[in-house]
Amino acid sequence: MTKKVPFTEQSEHSECGLACTAMVLNYYDDNVTLSHLRDVYGVPKGGNTLTNLNQILLDRGIETKAIRVLDLDILEEQTTPTICFWEERHYIVLEKLTAKEATILDPSSGRKKIKRAEFQASFSNIALILTDVDVTITQRKKKKNATWGILKGILNNQRAKVAMFIVLTLLIQLVTIAIPRLTQTIIDNSNVAVTNVLQIASTIVILFIAYYLLQVARGLVLIILENLFDLTLMKAFMKKIIHLPLRFFVNRSTGDLIFRANLSVIIQQIMSQRMLTISVDFLFVFIYLILMVNLSLNLTLIAIFGAFMMGAISVVNSKRVQSITNKELIAQSKVQRILVELFEGMETVKSSGSENQFYAKWRNEFKNQIALRAEKNRFSTWVRTIQTSIQFILPIVLIYVGLFQVTKGQVTLGELISFNALSGAFIAPIVTVFDSYTEFLLLRSYFGKLNEILEAKDNPRIAIEGEKIARIESLTVEDVSFKYSYFEEDILHSVSFQINPGDKVAIVGKSGSGKSTLLKLLAGLYDATSGQIKLNDIDLKQIDDASLKSCISIVNQKPTIFNASLYENIVLNQEQATDERVEQAIFDSRVDEIIMNLPLGLETQISEGGMNLSGGQMQRISIARALVKETSLLLMDEPTSSLDNISENFIMNRLKTYDFTCIIVAHRLNTVKHFDRILVMDQGKIVEEGTHEELLALKGYYHSIYSDPMSIS
DSSP states (O other): OOSOOOOOOOSSTTOHHHHHHHHHHHHTTOOOOHHHHHHHHOOOTTOOOHHHHHHHHHHTTEEEEEEEOSOTHHHHTOOSOEEEEETTTEEEEEEEEOSSEEEEEETTTEEEEEEHHHHHHHEEEEEEEEEEEOHHHHOOOOOOOHHHHHHHHHHHHTHHHHHHHHHHHHHHHHHHHHHHHHHHHHHHTHHHHHHTHHHHHHHHHHHHHHHHHHHHHHHHHHHHHHHHHHHHHHHHHHHHHHHSOGGGGTTOOHHHHHHHHHHHHHHHHHIIIIIHHHHHHHHHHHHHHHHHHHHOHHHHHHHHHHHHHHHHHHHHHHHHHHHHHHHHHHHHHHHHHHHHHHHHTHHHHHHHTOHHHHHHHHHHHHHHHHHHHHHHHHHHHHHHHHHHHHHHHHHHHHHHHHHHHHHTTSSOHHHHHHHHHHHHHHHHHHHHHHHHHHHHHHHHHHHHHHHHHHTSOOOHHHHSOOBOOSSOOOEEEEEEEEOSSTTSOOSEEEEEEEEOTTOEEEEEESTTSSHHHHHHHHTTSSOOSEEEEEETTEEGGGBOHHHHHHHEEEEOSSOOOOSSBHHHHHHTTOTTOOHHHHHHHHHHTTHHHHHHTSTTGGGOBOOGGGTTSOHHHHHHHHHHHHHHSOOSEEEEESTTTTSOHHHHHHHHHHHTTSOSEEEEEOSOHHHHTTSSEEEEEETTEEEEEEOHHHHHHHTSHHHHHHHOGGGGO
16 A cells, blocks of 8 residues: 555544545545535434445445455455454454554544454454546545634734734844843953943843833733634634534534534644744744854754754654544543533433443543553653753753863853853754644644534525525425435435415324424425425525524424523523513413422523423423414424323413414324324325314224324324
8 A cells, every 4th residue: 555544533423434435535535524425425324334335435436346355365465445344333444454463544543553363353354345446536626624714814814913923022032132142241251241230230131121021912912812713713613513404413422522612722722822933933043043153163063963853853752642642532532422421311320320331431431541641641751851851961062062162262151151042042942843743733633623513514594595584374395205314215205285374283103204304394404305395485495594493483302401590491592572472471381380389480590401390391491482482383393292181281272372383293192183184194104184083084094093092102
């Protein structure tokens, strides 16, 4: 194999196959991203099959063949990356296999070398080998780095502050240069210095004040730039996250997304504290070098040799540190993921007695993270200590060699002391520059983590100048089919129906029949794979997103309650709602019964996730939240599943008094029989439609599930 395979990390548990495919494509200079492949093909439940991966590669000009490997010698002969099925549940890329070891790229843990026996034990004997590559097809334009683009924009927009920072740094360096010159003057003209105490003292005081004020000024400018870096990058990240389609979050870990968001702070620190000073530091390397040559060429050569040694050591350290850091980032993400799962699911963990299981899971991943950090620090300690030792001993070497020149009259003692100070100032920026190389490499890893989010495809309705609607007058579904990913079977099959203004429609069917998915399509949370959903005879995909959301209220199957007051949870984004509207919504949803038992009423603070509320109370709050909104279409997904029959009947009867159109997915048939129309679904299709009485008279599918209500529970 002529070059290394570029590594791509999977972002969620099911996309290891997609990540391996991206690695193979990147190896052939097809600069496709994992995000793009996900947008085009999606990720089926349970992940992709080898057949799926073969199709993706074929679409982009690479022919492959799936083989059962009975002899590992076949893999040894491969000169191109090979996708291997791993541990009967995972995919990895095999870069190289020898008689002793294998180099693999695991999308969940990074590049690593393992023993051949270990490879053989984990390999599931199925591989996808490359048979033909059409290079002309796979040559594609490399996408711009989104994170770097944001940071460059900050630098361009803040040129005055950046220029001020650079000028202040230059002035600080000039003051630093003055110190060796003053030292040389004092030593070589000691008699004059003694007789001019006041002048020398004044000079020292002026240098001190100048250095202090310049450092303070630069520090204040740096604080402003740091805040701008952090704020701008986080704003871009959060704006992107908020506008990504729901599909993006389906299989993603909350912990991993939080971890990626926190990387912006590290990027800001590297950019502001290193990158802004490196150019000035490097410029002064040459100034110091000229001054040193003027004093002594021989001593300058010794200093350059020492600097070269330290630089070489820093480069060696950088490569190894980046490799370990990539693995450490993955480990940190896993730890964060487990912690979020534990905290969000604490009630389930406690009730199921799974504390020890979660603790063991966290402990193993955290030990792995600590082990990687220790490995990185051990390597840096051994290698960087050589650099530090050279920096420590070099002044002594220079003084010792310089004394010979002093005795020969080639330099004065003052010039030797001055040279020693200059050499220290010369080496410091070189060490900084080479250390910055390490951080450049780390920055690339951090950028990769953020770019996976920043380069993801936005909700398509946000990107277009869509048509605005004030109210939904009609809803038409025409031959709509839907599937979550390119390779999956359709969940909905050619669904068609029409709903008139003010209709109250119920959708029933067995679990898994597609009811909730259909509701998400109507809300615009997903886009239909084929067919059309029309609101007021306008394709839903062409409607302005903000306009659409203003007309629709949704009550989710599992409502989210936020860490805020009860009033804030009800009003949410409807701050302009009148008191009368809020009071009516509270009454109609029976939230008033909750308020009576709360010490501070509407101002009572609710725990995160509604931990201090029952399931039924959370559903009532969610219904009140939807009713507060001046909506023309209310979509409800089993909104009363946790309510008692009396409360459910009360709320359903109150809903009938509103003039909005209401579509509800329900499984309690004694409630839905009161609705104007009932749509009956089975296996992604509408199989029956009519009123309760009409459907019972048909003695068909609805009759059977009404007679056996347990069949849809």
